[in-house]
Amino acid sequence: MIVKMKFLSISGPRTDIDRVCEVYLSKYEMQLENAVTELKTTDNLLPFAEVNPYKDPLAKAEQFAGLLPDKEYRANLNVKKDEILTLIRDINHRYLELLEEKELLTKKKEELQESASVLEPFRPLELDIGKALKYQYMQIRFGRIGIDYYRRLEKYLFGDLNVLFFEGTRSENYVYGCYVTANADVSKVDSVFNSLHFERIQLEGGYMGTPEAACGSLLQDVEDTQRKIEEIDQEIENLVNSHASELLGARKRLERMSANFDVRKKAARIEEEDLESYILCGWMGEEDVDAFVKEAEKDSRVFIMVEENREKYFGNPPTKLKNPRFFKPFEMFIKMYGLPAHNELDPTMFVALTYTFIFGAMFGDVGQGLCLFVFGGLLYLTKKVNLAGIISIAGVFSAFFGFMFGSIFGFEDIIEARWLRPAEAMTNLPFIGQLNTVFVIAIAFGMALNLLVMAFNILNAAKAHDLENMLFSHNGLAGLVFYGFLVLTIVLYMTGHTLPGNIMLILFLGGPVLCFVFKEPLGNLVRKKKEKMKESKGMFLVQAFFELFETMLSYFSNTLSYVRIGAFAVSHAAMMEVVLMLSGVPEGHTNWVIMVFGNILVCGLEGLVVGIQVLRLEYYEMFSRFYKGSGREFQPFNEQSK
């Protein structure tokens, strides 16, 4: 069902707007429209231009709440607005202090790491750096040399030079180490090493002991700093933890306050002689309006205006569906196709009934149906998945048809078929010959549904005051008469009765066809409009001919399309027969693994295919005849802000 909507505007003193949002709009669902552009009848409307003061605290609150470990906290909602803002400010202050401290420590750690990495390649050297750099009669140079050049040193030069080279480590391209030479030879040795591209690395004199020890102590410092950084992290965590419930409460409150504040985006203000007031306007369900008006009667600062007969000023109302709980999951299918316009029928119930019924008929199996019911139901109740709810209800019908067809987990011999066995029951028809009974029934069912949706279309057209569509279109009264008479004729023929007389045929078939052809001129006639035909007569007839052809084809194909109901009923039996055969039931020794696996496979596969096929029948065969789905969704203000 579609909830009837009313357009209302709320006004009051400007400063009162937040209270109104807090008190009323959180309780009653209302879709706000932009007051400045929508209320065309009122002058002097100005937009609100205020910066949301809760935006920053909210961002901070979200940031801190994000730092909380994943635990359940009870949100404390009993904090006052000022207290919330102070709390956030205090936490933020402390947090920034800690961050700064952390920044400094991180920098220090990087510096230490840097020095350690400089020293790192010299670790294997066993000498005291501090002392070595102060040798009186010798010079020591630390550095690195390209590995190719080092080889040349080894090969040609070490033999002739008064120098000792101590190798530290080697990387892919370089040898790290130091050379020691007497003061007398230093210039010669330096020049040789320079020629071979020895790059000196300056070590600071402050190190004590061997490179190994110095490096170790540096790394120790790095670790200490890291520990301090972790301590600060811990402190930050403690900080937010100690205020966890307040923070969560604050976040929730701030979200609300910020959202309520944003109502100004939709609101307008009026300035009249020192008196500033606000106007909010939008759509609300009829029942809500009544309750709202009643509650606000005592409130002297709120004025409500309900616009009764001025719908055309404010565009079409949005659509809000309201169906019994049982039908609720099926709203998903409607939303997928498009919501009904405000003056259309809500097809949810129709879809719910036909969908589950047809699904059951196509997938008749007591066992699998009950499985679908149970698992779908569990999933729906725990996770609120709409599709699971639909499957669950469809499963009930599946089980029902399972009884009718006498099929349980594919076994056809355990229970008696209450009605018929789809694969075996045959019917003799004149002209066509022998045919599965389910096929015949499926077609008949399809014809009945086609007639029903045409009737729906007539109703919809009547509601929308669309006479042309209601009377002359192939889904309107003319179509109903044409198709109905055709169905009647076929039924009479198939059941062996005499056909209606020729005059009747001409009257009831020819008449509607003429209506189809001259739909537009006739429509203009009943609407009492005088429009000239746009095309020439020849073009009109050619176009009418092809449209008529397409119409006839659609009657034919839409009807035949329902055969699939029967076809799937038969194929289910056939597929399960294969499973039984593979698991060896006919031979008497049943392989239960294959049996269970086969059942799961068939259930999943067929459930999927049948689900899609039925949806196709709904959307294509039925909806195309009566349903437009051009409505827009009702988006209440307090929900859209979440």
Next chain:
Amino acid sequence: MGNLMLYSGIVTKIRAMQSKLLTQKDFEDIASCKSVLEAIEYLKGRPGYAEYLGEMDDSLYHRGSVEKVLYQSLFDDYSRIFRFAGIRQKKFLRLYWKRYEVDLINYCLRIVFNHYAAPFDLEYKKRFFDRYSDISIDRLITSANINELVDNLRGTEYYGALSRIRDSEEATLFDYDLALDLYYFSVMWRKERKLLTGQEKEMFLKDFGTKIDLLNLQWVYRAKKYYHMLAPDIYALTIPYHYRIRVDEFKALVDTPTVEEFEHKVAKTYYAKRYEIADSGTIERRYKDILKHLYVTDRRRDPYSIATINAYLFLKEDEIDKLTTALECIRYGLSRGDTLGYLGGVVK
């Protein structure tokens, strides 16, 4: 016999190609040409270059464009041999191609460093490098400076060696050249030779080892004669591998105080004894002569082997070198005698 079967086709092919090489008489004729145009006309009459020069537009009769054509004929020869080669021979040829890659990179380095206004003008080489090399000429020619050039070599084996130089900053063209050459020689000597087996490997070792030794001698000679460099600097720029010269022998050579003493010592090395080359020419010419001698004797000794390919490519390269020199001499109006002197490496 195995080799005979393996090499019969390719050797026959090379023999046919060899007949198109220029003879000493041809060079004498070229040397007596009065202008570059005349020399080109003469070359048009020779089977080796007729088809390339014949296609050329008259307006392009310039030394630069003629040199391009000469290289094209060399690369075409390489392609022909490559097409005739079997799997083992292709391995050898692929190693051989690396020297052209090094040449190419050297050329590009020069352009980038000297900020020549002219574009790279490498279109004529592109076809061959696309087929035989990882280097993409399309990318190389977009380089505006040395950093981009090195970046454009990313993905090739040369990237490592060159990027190291780039990272050390303040590198000169000489440093890049040196790094590239050292990389080429050491990788070829230490790693690439492992790709080859059997006779190809033997041949490779002999040729390449000789080449390294001779190049080292040449560089030591130049360092002493023109730059008066000290021993450690000389060590830094020579190839740290030796084939027929012992390490102590090499050290002694580097440590000689004068050029005369150096030449005296060279006369005692294996090469001087093995190849009794008259020490009349320049050291560069002697280097060529020794290699030529080496290749040609190898080929004579074992015609159905990789030596034939090696020798042919060497002769062809040498011929192009000589032609280039000859055209330059003609351009600068040198007399026939002088030109021939340059071609023979003897300047009187």
